Amino acid sequence: MNKPIRMMAIACLVMFTALLVNVNYVQFVSADSLNAKNGNKRVINEQFSRDRGPILVAGEPIVESVQSDDQYKFQRKYNDPELYSSITGYFSYLYGRSGIEYSQNSVLSGSDNRLFVNRVVDLLANKQPKGGSVELTIDPIAQKTAASGLKSLGKNAKGAVVALDPSTGAILAMANQPTYDPNLLASHDFGKVAEAWDSLTTDKDQPMLNRSTQQILPPGSTFKLVTAAAALEDLNLDPADKVKAGRSLSFPGIDYKLTNENNSSCGGETITFERALNVSCNVSFGTLAGKIGQEKLAEKAAAFGFGTDPLDGLAASASRFTSEGTDLEAPQLAQSGIGQYEVATTPLQMAMVTAGIANDGDVMTPYIVKTVRSPNLKVLDQADPTRLSQAMSGGDAAKLKKMMVSTVTEGTATSAQISGVDVGGKTGTAQSTPDRPPYAWFVSFAPANNPKVAVAVIVESTNVGRDEISGGRLAGPIARSVMEAILNK
Amino acid sequence: MSAASGAAPNWVPRKRRGAEFFLTVLAVLIGIGAYCAVGLGVEGKIPGGAVKLGAALIVLAVVTHLVIRRIAPYADPVLLPLVIALNGLGLAMIYRIDLARGARDPDWEPLANAQLMWTAIGIVAFTAVLIVVRDHRRLQSMTYTFGFVAIGLLILPLLPGIGRTVNGSRIWIGLGPMSFQPGEIAKICLAIFFAGYLVVKRDALALAGRRVMGIDLPRGRDLGPILAGWLVSLGILVFQRDLGSSLLFFGLFVVLLYIATERPGWLVVGGGLFLVGAYFGYLTFGHVQVRVNAWLDPFGDPDTNGQIINGLYGLAHGGLLGRGLGLGNPDLTPYSYSDFIVTSLGEELGLAGLMAILVIYGLIVERGLRIALVCRDAFGKLLAAGLAVSIAIQVFVVVGGVTRLIPLTGLTTPFLSYGGSSILANWAIIGLLLRISDQTRRPAPAVSTFDRDEPTQVVKAI
Numbered sequence: 001m002n003k004p005i006r007m008m009a010i011a012c013l014v015m016f017t018a019l020l021v022n023v024n025y026v027q028f029v030s031a032d033s034l035n036a037k038n039g040n041k042r043v044i045n046e047q048f049s050r051d052r053g054p055i056l057v058a059g060e061p062i063v064e065s066v067q068s069d070d071q072y073k074f075q076r077k078y079n080d081p082e083l084y085s086s087i088t089g090y091f092s093y094l095y096g097r098s099g100i101e102y103s104q105n106s107v108l109s110g111s112d113n114r115l116f117v118n119r120v121v122d123l124l125a126n127k128q129p130k131g132g133s134v135e136l137t138i139d140p141i142a143q144k145t146a147a148s149g150l151k152s153l154g155k156n157a158k159g160a161v162v163a164l165d166p167s168t169g170a171i172l173a174m175a176n177q178p179t180y181d182p183n184l185l186a187s188h189d190f191g192k193v194a195e196a197w198d199s200l201t202t203d204k205d206q207p208m209l210n211r212s213t214q215q216i217l218p219p220g221s222t223f224k225l226v227t228a229a230a231a232l233e234d235l236n237l238d239p240a241d242k243v244k245a246g247r248s249l250s251f252p253g254i255d256y257k258l259t260n261e262n263n264s265s266c267g268g269e270t271i272t273f274e275r276a277l278n279v280s281c282n283v284s285f286g287t288l289a290g291k292i293g294q295e296k297l298a299e300k301a302a303a304f305g306f307g308t309d310p311l312d313g314l315a316a317s318a319s320r321f322t323s324e325g326t327d328l329e330a331p332q333l334a335q336s337g338i339g340q341y342e343v344a345t346t347p348l349q350m351a352m353v354t355a356g357i358a359n360d361g362d363v364m365t366p367y368i369v370k371t372v373r374s375p376n377l378k379v380l381d382q383a384d385p386t387r388l389s390q391a392m393s394g395g396d397a398a399k400l401k402k403m404m405v406s407t408v409t410e411g412t413a414t415s416a417q418i419s420g421v422d423v424g425g426k427t428g429t430a431q432s433t434p435d436r437p438p439y440a441w442f443v444s445f446a447p448a449n450n451p452k453v454a455v456a457v458i459v460e461s462t463n464v465g466r467d468e469i470s471g472g473r474l475a476g477p478i479a480r481s482v483m484e485a486i487l488n489k
Numbered sequence: 490m491s492a493a494s495g496a497a498p499n500w501v502p503r504k505r506r507g508a509e510f511f512l513t514v515l516a517v518l519i520g521i522g523a524y525c526a527v528g529l530g531v532e533g534k535i536p537g538g539a540v541k542l543g544a545a546l547i548v549l550a551v552v553t554h555l556v557i558r559r560i561a562p563y564a565d566p567v568l569l570p571l572v573i574a575l576n577g578l579g580l581a582m583i584y585r586i587d588l589a590r591g592a593r594d595p596d597w598e599p600l601a602n603a604q605l606m607w608t609a610i611g612i613v614a615f616t617a618v619l620i621v622v623r624d625h626r627r628l629q630s631m632t633y634t635f636g637f638v639a640i641g642l643l644i645l646p647l648l649p650g651i652g653r654t655v656n657g658s659r660i661w662i663g664l665g666p667m668s669f670q671p672g673e674i675a676k677i678c679l680a681i682f683f684a685g686y687l688v689v690k691r692d693a694l695a696l697a698g699r700r701v702m703g704i705d706l707p708r709g710r711d712l713g714p715i716l717a718g719w720l721v722s723l724g725i726l727v728f729q730r731d732l733g734s735s736l737l738f739f740g741l742f743v744v745l746l747y748i749a750t751e752r753p754g755w756l757v758v759g760g761g762l763f764l765v766g767a768y769f770g771y772l773t774f775g776h777v778q779v780r781v782n783a784w785l786d787p788f789g790d791p792d793t794n795g796q797i798i799n800g801l802y803g804l805a806h807g808g809l810l811g812r813g814l815g816l817g818n819p820d821l822t823p824y825s826y827s828d829f830i831v832t833s834l835g836e837e838l839g840l841a842g843l844m845a846i847l848v849i850y851g852l853i854v855e856r857g858l859r860i861a862l863v864c865r866d867a868f869g870k871l872l873a874a875g876l877a878v879s880i881a882i883q884v885f886v887v888v889g890g891v892t893r894l895i896p897l898t899g900l901t902t903p904f905l906s907y908g909g910s911s912i913l914a915n916w917a918i919i920g921l922l923l924r925i926s927d928q929t930r931r932p933a934p935a936v937s938t939f940d941r942d943e944p945t946q947v948v949k950a951i
Contacts, residue, residue: 002862004748005874009858012881016851019885020844022894026804027840034805039791042806042818042836 038096048093049073053108053131053375055088055100057138063088063101065131068188076186082179083147086210087136087314087368090182094193099210100134100369103313107132107372107380114380130375137170137370137383139163142453145485146175149478150459153177158460159475160211160347163482166355166451168385169364173455173482174348180207213316216344217458220430221280222441223339225353228277228403230300231288232396239274239399249283251330258286258334261429274403278411280427282338289337294328297321297337303391304353304363310388311348311366319345339430351456352388354443357404358424358451361397363388405448413444415476418484422448427476437461442475446483453486455479502930505566506558512570517550520577523814527585530815530837536584538601545605546577549612556616560623561927568856568926571849572904572919576608576912578846579905581814582826582833589820600826600907607909611916618920625925629868632685639678642671643721647728658731658899672725672734673901673914676741676879677921683742684871687749691867695750718742719762723769730776733886733900739763740882745875749867784896796823800891803829803836804843811839827906828899831888847888850903854881860926869925876918 026034035043049072054061062084068075076091078084089099097105106112110119110131122129146161153159163173184196200208209215231237245266249258259282260266266281276284289297301307301321309318322328322342335341348366356363365388372381392400404424407413413425428441445454457475521543528536550573557564584601591597622628628635646652646659653661653668661668687694722739725731743759770777783794791798799822806817819825819833826833835843857877864870883900890897901911 001748001751001867001870001874004751005858005861005870007753008744008748008874008878009855012851012854012858012878015881015885016847016854018894019847019888019892022889022892023804023835023840023843023847026801026892027808027835027843031805031808034801037788037802040802040806041821042802045818046806 044093044096047105047109047111050109051128051130052076052091053110053133055104055108056133056135057084057143058140059135060140062136063091070188072188075188078182078186081181081183083143083175084138085179085182085208086176086212087138087174088182090185092185092193092197093188094190095185095197098208099314100136104134104369104372107134110375112380115374118374118376132375132380133373133377134369135371135373137165137172137368138174139172139486142173142482142485143175146173146478146482147177149457149481150175150177153459153474156461158205158211159458159478160215161455161457161478161482162212162347162351163453163455163486164351164355164364164366166359166445166454167364169352169355169366169388170370170383170385171348171366171368172453172486174210174212174368176209176211178203178205178207210314210316211347211458211460213311213314213346213348216317216319216346216349217439217460218341218343218430219339219345219350220428220439220441221282221339222350222353222426222428222443222456223343223345224277224280224285224337224428225357225400225404225426225443226301226304227285227289227292227297227337228273228400229304229357229392229396230292230297231273232399233300233392234292234296235288237273237288239272239403241273242270243273243276243284244287245269245271245276245281245284247283249286249334251334254331256331258282258331258338274406277403277426278407280407280412285337286334289334290330292337294322294333294336297333300391301343303389304356305349305388306345310352311368313368316348317346319349339428347456347458350441350443350458351454353391354424354426354445354456355451355454356391357397357400358445358448358454359397360394361390361392363391401445401448404445408444413442413476415473416442416444416480416483418446418480418487421446421487423480423483424448425476425479440474442479444476444479444483446487453483455482457482502563502932504562506554506562509557509566509569510554512567513550513554513573516570516574516577517546519574520546520580523578523581524584526814527581527588528815530813531585531588532815538584542580542584542605545609546573546580549573549609553612553615556619557923560619561923563930563932564923564927565856565860565930568853568919568923571853571856572916575846575849575904578834579830579902579907580604580608582819582830582837582905583907585815585837586820586826586833588815589818593820603909604907604912607912608916610909611912614913615916615920618917619924622921622924625869625872625921625928626866628681628872629685629688632682632689635678636682636686639675639682640721642675642678643725643729645671659729660731660734670901670908670910672729672731673910674917676734676737677876677914677917679738680741680745680872680875680879683745684868684875687745687871688868691749694746694755695752716762719766723766730774732770732777732780732898733883733890736886736898737879737882737900739766741875741879744878744882745871748874749871780896780898784893787893796829797891797893797897799823800829800832801893803832804892807836807839807843809840811835811837811842813837827901827908828887829891830902830905830907832891834905835892846905847884850880850884850888854878854884857922860922860929864925864929869928873922873925876922880915880918 051074052065055063063078065074066077087099089101091097091101108131110129115132119129142163150159159177161175165172180200185193187193246269247265266279298321306319306321309316332341336343352363365386367383370383371379374380401424405422408416408423408425412427416423416425423444423446425444430439440459442457445451457479459474524542525535525539583604587599587601645662651662652659653663655661660670660672722735725735746755783797787794787797803819803822814837817836819836822829854877857873861870861873864873880903886898887900887902889895901908903915
């Protein structure tokens with residue numbers, strides 16, 4: 001009977017080996033992913049009572065952990081909450097984290113691998129581990145200017161502003177309206193937190209949505225910049241070349257006619273390409289889109305970043321030229337060329353288009369985290385600007401820049417003029433559905449010879465009557481004040 | 490049985506009682522140390538009960554050690570310290586859960602004292618086994634008695650009046666305020682019954698058969714016993730809704746059949762029947778499906794699978810080195826003091842501690858199988874192997890279940906889990922193993938033969 005007993009000994013060895021391997025798998029290999037699961041109370045309890053690191057803007061903490069005398073020991077405090085909430089996100093016992101609080105959690109909570117040495121030192125000294133700090137690229141003055149610009153449109157106005165540094169991709173401002181107060185969600189009074197959460201999530205204006213990066217809407221005429229970039233390259237067009245204009249663009253065999261804003265004729269049957277951009281002539285750009293073709297136009301949009309989520313660190317949606325697999329008919333292609341039909345972008349994407357043109361055709365990858373530091377202020381990580389793509393040649397970019405400057409001096413975008421500075425810009429007024437007011441867009445950059453800032457502004461709806469909504473009137477002044485805030489430094 | 494193991498060993502085993510004493514001191518220190526660490530972790534001071542618990546553990550350890558010295562001096566010296574270490578760790582963890590639950594819930598009734606009392610009762614049972622069973626071979630004469638007792642114990646919970654249903658399983662009996670799981674005792678009785686039965690029948694079961702694909706399969710008419718065992722296990726599954734015990738009893742039976750007959754064919758037949766039974770159980774019983782689904786994708790339904798998810802969270806939170814005793818949140822897991830005590834220990838002692846605990850179990854099983862290997866009689870061999878394998882299966886099923894290696898089935902973790910019947914039964918098992926070990930290693934009594942013929946020799950042989 002000894003042979004089967006030996007066999008059973010081997011079988012038991014296999015069983016115990018399986019148990020040992022399995023606990024290694026659970027406690028070592030998959031431990032991180034289990035710890036990161038939502039609703040893991042152990043981790044929530046622990047992280048909620050950590051001395052979490054601050055989030056800084058220009059050296060000042062916009063979020064910090066302060067001592068509290070309850071069981072959690074620390075209370076997360078948001079200074080100037082409404083201004084920064086769409087970037088910082090919230091840190092809540094019941095609802096987890098969002099925004100930078102989510103994406104930089106490992107550093108803020110002190111559990112990051114780069115903080116390993118700190119943790120060991122804290123462990124030996126029997127101290128609570130402390131979190132590192134995260135410094136943002138945001139310019140506080142530009143951020144405040146952008147937010148107050150949106151506020152000046154009235155309480156019910158919804159909109160977003162994104163400002164980029166064209167040469168690096170650093171996000172200088174990212175403001176939304178409406179916003180919310182993350183202090184309500186970070187409170188230790190969980191009953192009130194649940195109430196606040198319910199009212200925020202059921203609010204039809206979606207105050208917790210980061211409109212700058214998460215919401216895609218038709219860009220309207222601001223998209224003509226992409227069409228123009230494609231025309232410069234693929235049609236070898238020069239700003240002085242004549243293009244078709246006139247009151248309407250008709251398509252053989254179809255009843256539909258593409259018309260201009262306010263039924264204008266754009267100043268003749270043919271106008272220069274530059275003039276067509278200046279007056280935002282739908283007929284001209286619809287025609288150009290038809291000549292460029294869907295494939296080349298989609299390629300150009302993709303070169304500016306459409307179709308990808310370009311931003312690390314914040315939840316962002318990819319912008320689109322068409323939905324997946326759409327084959328555009330001639331009228332639809334013409335509509336797409338003027339930023340209608342299925343074209344939909346985030347304000348961040350339009351800011352990237354503008355920044356790319358301003359930066360000699362190079363689109364830089366946008367980023368919002370400037371420096372990550374350990375609790376003893378040692379730099380752990382520093383943003384390194386990288387090129388996302390070359391969207392257009394330097395020569396074409398220079399031509400398009402000039403066309404945008406003349407759009408501000410003598411076209412539709414005059415509201416962005418700054419005295420003594422060459423500004424390039426483009427308006428947009430996008431129709432969505434007939435029953436809601438159109439979206440007012442404005443994109444611009446300055447100064448033209450050495451761009452320091454590129455801005456995109458969208459105003460979704462205001463108290464202003466439908467007829468008066470236009471990108472130049474509503475969104476232009478906000479873009480100008482944000483540019484001024486950055487240039488005046 | 491091979492010829493070598495049948496003959497009396499020509500070496501005299503060392504008793505190694507001194508080594509056992511030294512290891513027992515270490516084991517007691519582990520228990521007391523863990524208890525103090527819990528108090529330091531939770532309240533920042535050594536708990537007031539430390540002296541009481543320490544004294545109790547020392548007394549129990551000394552008593553068992555002396556009992557072994559006196560009535561089983563050649564018994565295996567490693568088993569007892571291993572078991573005391575586990576028992577002490579279990580006590581400390583149950584006390585730790587008491588502190589956490591008591592802080593949240595003023596109505597919480599502390600379990601640690603009851604567990605300490607049951608440990609004492611378990612050691613009394615252990616001593617009683619060693620004293621009453623002076624020779625394990627006597628048990629063989631009561632094979633069928635133990636068989637009937639086992640059946641009776643298994644049926645007890647189904648009787649109206651004393652049977653109780655707890656968490657869907659009808660495996661408890663209640664006598665006044667006390668509740669008891671007779672299945673734990675039935676496990677020992679069944680092991681004795683199987684061993685006794687198979688010793689007698691093994692030749693018939695082993696010899697006839699057919700060879701299919703290199704494996705000797707038994708004859709159809711010899712399938713009776715295994716079918717009976719299978720039906721009993723299914724009966725437990727159907728009527729008591731106790732997956733774990735069903736699996737344990739059937740596994741024990743099949744393994745003993747294999748050891749007795751030396752024919753792997755029985756493992757094939759047993760495995761096949763297990764698959765059929767498991768599939769039948771999966772199709773028929775909602776609770777089996779729930780367990781299997783919880784195993785495949787626990788996070789698909791976090792509300793239903795909160796227990797296993799919390800166990801995994803606890804293990805992950807413990808990580809490599811653990812939170813430290815008293816410093817984690819094992820109380821967040823339901824049944825963190827019984828079925829899920831392994832995840833509680835994994836959370837606070839970490840991967841390192843949990844692996845040490847598993848290795849202790851592995852050593853217990855290894856010592857048990859070693860006793861079976863060395864044992865000179867077939868009944869003792871089967872019984873020791875059966876007891877050792879039952880511990881292995883039980884640990885595999887419950888630890889594998891809570892760590893999501895296999896679907897979760899309810900079984901107690903030997904010596905760690907809270908529960909009187911489990912502690913009692915497992916101490917009795919160790920008593921039996923030590924008895925067989927002592928019997929085996931004890932030198933054969935000196936037999937006087939004509940070996941003193943030198944003085945009368947005329948011519949020297951060599």
